Amino acid sequence: MTTAYSFSSQLYIDGHRTDGDSEASLVVRNPATEELIAEVPQSSLTDVRRAVEAARRAFDEGPWPRLKPAERAAVLLRMAEEMERRLPDLVAVNIAEAGSVRPLAESLQTRVPVAHLRDMAERVMPAFAWERPMQPTVAPGIGISQGVLRREAFGVCALISAYNFPFFLSMMKVIPALAAGCTAVLKPAPATPLESLLIGDFADAAGLPPGVLNIVTGDIEAGRELTTHPMVDLVSFTGSDTVGRTVYAQAAASLKKVVLELGGKSASIVRADADLDGAVRSALAGITTHAGQGCSLLTRTLVHESVHDELVARLSAGLAAVRVGDPADPATTMGPLISEAQRDKVEKLIRVGEEEGARIVHGGRRPAGLDRGHFMEPTLFTGVDNGMTIARTEFFGPVGVVIPFATDEEAVRIANDSPYGLAAAVWSADTVAAHGIASRIRAGGVTINGGSAGVNPRAAFGGYKQSGLGREWGEFGLDEYLQTKTVSWAAR
Known part of the structure; x- marks a missing residue:
């Protein structure tokens, strides 16, 4: 060719x-x-x-x-x-x-x-x-x-x-x-x-x-x-x-x-006082960046119950604006999965999530009109318990889950209740409280309110638990x- x-x-x-x-x-x-x-x-x-x-x-x-x-x-x-x-x-x-x-x-x-x-x-x-x-x-x-x-x-x-x-x-x-x-x-x-x-x-x-x-x-x-x-x-x-x-x-x-x-199943903790615009942009990136094919992407959004519905509404609207297609097209904002086998794996996990009682609020299907290529709609689940398969298994596809919490202690417990520990994030106007939460999360890297720009070569990248050595x-x-x-x- x-x-x-x-x-x-x-x-x-x-x-x-x-x-x-x-x-x-x-x-x-x-x-x-x-x-x-x-x-x-x-x-x-x-x-x-x-x-x-x-x-x-x-x-x-x-x-x-x-x-x-x-x-x-x-x-x-x-x-x-x-x-x-x-x-x-x-x-x-x-x-x-x-x-x-x-x-x-x-x-x-x-x-x-x-x-x-x-x-x-x-x-x-x-x-x-x-x-x-x-x-x-x-x-x-x-x-x-x-x-x-x-x-x-x-x-x-x-x-x-x-x-x-x-x-x-x-x-x-x-x-x-x-x-x-x-x-x-x-x-x-x-x-x-x-x-x-x-x-x-x-x-x-x-x-x-x-x-x-x-x-x-x-x-x-x-x-x-x-x-x-x-x-x-x-x-x-x-x-x-x-x-x-x-x-x-x-x-x-x-x-x-x-x-x-x-691998990773990284959690983003969104407190009640968080900048929701920033938290939603981060959650969108966690789902759609390279069609979700990234080990450190933030795919579990843990949100305080008082702002849960607003975050879900904003995140759903953001996903609806994502343009899926050939990455050679400048208008495309999310490309394909790497193979048919990987798409099959993602679809199978989506069906498992539905069977376990979670609710799809956006996506979940192959995009209409794209008959060639390994494309999936960006997908969002709510009604998720952290014990569900979709909250514990790495999709490596454009799928995110939203889980509500009532207290900081519950949020940290949920974030750490994972076989993985690669990355995490905390969103809060109270940076002292956010730093305290970050210090309790068992992950190799934690960002606060979006962290620093870019992939800093002065940082150390790696994970706790089954995210690596x-x-x-x-x-x-x-x-x-x-x-x-x-x-x-x-x-x-």
Whole structure:
């Protein structure tokens, strides 16, 4: 199929583009039109092993882990420059393969990860304590013990990302791994491999040494090979908590370090004194952003009973104004789900919600007139008890639930009554009270009255409970890819 943008459809192993040794291929389709975008090689197990072996050689024998942080930072900045030059390609590919509307494609999907890359190279790496002295300690009868604490690259990393934010999620792993001096094998989701394969072009343009970054494709078998291969030291995975448990178990046999960024069922607490305009805008975003395909989206709105009906009315009106359609159309405000299978899952959960007694006040169906593409109406449930399936299960689709509460204590209890703990929000004119509530919510990130603008690279992203292990972004993400070594000696 002819396209108006360019992308790389080959694997990237040991600094070279290759079709691999398998005759199988992955078919990439536009989720809005179901048209073929590309066919890319399906990595064989031999391809994956070659990539791991290349990463191992590059770590054990190559220059990358032994470069000074400033030298690695210079390469990362060159990668950022090349990404900025190719932003039109990244945006176009993202709209086509992930189904993002253009404003999302031009911001969180593409520009934000490039900004994170620049932040790592320009702010984090120069200021990071790569080595610091230990306070000398007197050991009676022995002497004075002194030394240094060194932070060193963890080793070979398997980076496995998800389909919803292909470039963003891949870069949130690639950035800290390379900054730390690690080498890596990146495996994007099979539905959205194109943006991640492009990263090989950026690596070449920046002069990244061969084998430092390798990019393969595949699904279950390729993932299993990466999580069990004896040459892999660390596994970073983004995806569902169900698959995350499998990854954790597979890596446990060889005691690999595991970083997991998993699901969420994030709660937004709206107090009686809240700015309802802001709270409603936030709830709308939680339901409709990327058709609800985001792990940290706020999909449980907990609202004080005194303003429940008003919030529901405003939120329903906002959802009615959402224009669902092809994200290539500038008038579209919500695009498709990634696949027919994902839409089927969302529809099944909607039916479960109705069966359990919840009430649909907006949506719940496929949009009329959209016969091609994996579209769903944005959907809102009321009459929801937090024990219902739809209040506890991640839809990963454009569905939100509204749950009333009477007191702050009840709101905190409901918010924490979840297997997940990725994100949360509090809306209140009383910021002291809001801060107190935020401190009691068991989630990795809590915003008050909308939080700060953008995705701040100085923040730590990650979850409590079944939302994952470890943190991403900035120095917190870098720390996950480093070992701590003590080098000590006695002064006599």
